[in-house]
Amino acid sequence: MKKVEIFDPALCCPTGVCGPSVDPELTRMASAVFLLQKKGFDISRYNLANEPGKFAENEAVNKILHEKGPDALPVTLLDGEIIALGNYPTNEQLSEWSGINISELKEKKSVKKIDFK
Incomplete structure (x- = not known):
């Protein structure tokens, strides 16, 4: 089984839903990583702000x-x-590496309606 490690820049959160604007790329990655981990694929994300030791431990990342x-x-x-x-892997790449159908990596829109009565 392949192993994927993603070393993020310093972020306040991995989802991209914090701060004044939502970064759709961070939201896509958070969703894809969550789904892949749930299916047992070996994928990890490390945030420079919260896990600087992971960056220091990895010789290649440290050099970069x-x-x-x-x-x-x-x-x-x-x-x-x-x-x-300088960029995140595409859903196509994640699908290829994990063997999981790309359609499973697409964000599913909620169809549940909320009643505010």
């Missing part, structure tokens, strides 16, 4: 931070090899 600075983040590793720098 020293050479290019935090603007190079996010960094994605597949089985320990850097495969993406």
Whole structure:
């Protein structure tokens, strides 16, 4: 089984729903990672603000931070090899690596209506 590690820049939260504007890319990643973990796929995300030790422990990521600075983040590793720098993996890539159908990685819209009476 493949292992994916995503090293995020310093974020207040991984979902992107905090702060003045929502980042749809962070929301997509949070949803995809949650779904993949739920299905047993080996995928992890590390936030520079909350887990700086993970960045220091990983020689490749540490080297990138020293050479290019935090603007190079996010960094994605597949089985320990850097495969993406400065952007997140696509749902297509995640589907390919995990063997999970891409349709399962799409955000499902809630159809439940809320009654405010």
